Amino acid sequence: MATKTNFVLKVTDAKLADVQKALKDAGINVLSLMEIHREEAA
Numbered sequence: 001m002a003t004k005t006n007f008v009l010k011v012t013d014a015k016l017a018d019v020q021k022a023l024k025d026a027g028i029n030v031l032s033l034m035e036i037h038r039e040e041a042a
Helices: 018-026
Strands: none
Touching: none
């Protein structure tokens, strides 16, 4: 049986679409992906 799991991911210099494409290319089925916070990297 499939399990739904939530993850928190922090990235530097990546767009939402890039992250979604990388996960899809890795064979990971993404149900939803959203940006919740953005800050300037020091």
